[in-house]
Ligand code: SF4
């Protein structure tokens with residue numbers, strides 16, 4: 001079976017034995033939990049769209065390993081065309097879910113681990129790439145969702161992993177034997193953790209010899225013994241427990257992050273993909289980050305499309321659509337959003353083949369893409385709030401809207417254009433609130449800042465890749481400065 005149906009995906013999650021803490025309690029049934037379910041629906045959409053003939057070209061491709069049809073989320077990019085299609089697929093899913101659909105972290109991790117293990121084996125004579133390829137084949141055959149896990153909790157940011165007061169601030173190897181390794185530590189902000197079948201762990205920074213125990217990469221089932229999750233809160237998350245469909249803004253979809261704890265987890269050697277080869281830690285981090293910075297030129301743009309649409313509808317419903325400043329703000333939002341998309345497409349089309357055959361994006365352009373993502377969604381959100389007006393945050397609850405007497409008073413005083421049903425205006429206000437300030441703001445705003453690395457991380461890469469010396473030479477030549 002190369003493609004799972006959305007129903008098969010949901011069923012496969014029900015069979016897993018996750019240990020998840022949410023608001024002080026162990027979750028018995030994550031798939032149906034009202035706070036988790038919308039995030040599962042977003043991942044499910046990656047399976048759903050892959051079944052539709054109109055999206056076949058974007059959502060599926062042929063495995064370079066088996067020739068079978070696979071979901072693009074399990075693909076290793078075989079060309080720049082694949083890289084471009086990846087971004088287009090992410091924009092499509094952002095449009096359809098208006099949230100983070102989570103499955104990209106694993107896709108980006110697998111692509112980075114593929115080329116890195118290949119080059120590591122070539123230099124050091126290790127055998128990691130073979131193991132990784134076996135894992136990838138299983139992921140493709142069973143159409144699995146993999147969670148790429150990179151971000152360590154890091155403790156004191158001024159200290160290297162081995163210098164930390166608590167040695168567990170970075171995931172590390174605590175024991176090695178002839179069967180495998182035992183690891184301990186935690187990965188933070190893990191997107192889609194409890195909607196995934198497997199975890200692919202990677203180190204979080206370039207490392208030196210003293211940190212060799214921290215230079216570790218491996219795969220393990222997401223419900224393996226010793227792994228547990230502490231589910232992250234989002235603003236307005238408990239509205240999902242109220243059972244309505246208006247106050248939540250987006251009642252069907254969402255995203256989630258969790259703290260993923262490795263409490264002395266045993267990993268057999270066949271699942272270990274790096275163990276002490278600290279010289280390759282930096283390459284893996286740089287490539288994974290590059291792919292995920294490319295990703296944001298797709299997913300955030302898709303969510304941006306929904307937000308621009310919501311702002312335009314708010315203007316219609318408020319009776320303000322003809323005002324020239326409103327039109328101009330919508331143009332500005334579109335301009336910013338398409339600039340992000342241009343960056344996502346540019347770094348993809350300028351990609352190149354690595355030694356393993358897998359294509360890598362242009363790293364400079366991918367970092368420029370993500371640097372813009374740390375800014376433009378904030379401006380797009382500001383303009384959406386400007387156009388929507390204060391009602392998006394002062395409106396009464398859904399229960400008041402449905403109240404037999406109070407509901408009529410609210411409708412009388414809060415109705416906008418006479419031809420627009422009052423409920424429609426409420427729904428659009430709440431959607432703008434959801435993306436700019438509510439549960440989806442995690443993915444659209446703060447994740448735009450810190451996801452795939454905080455702004456300074458991109459500036460370091462831009463400095464490294466910018467080639468100032470060559471630019472100086474150009475200037476000298478034009479100005480007639482002799483070398
Ligand atoms: Fe995918 Fe975007 Fe979510 Fe990352 S933030 S997992 S790229 S949807």
Ligand code: FE
Pocket residue numbers: 191447451452
């Ligand atoms: Fe992300």
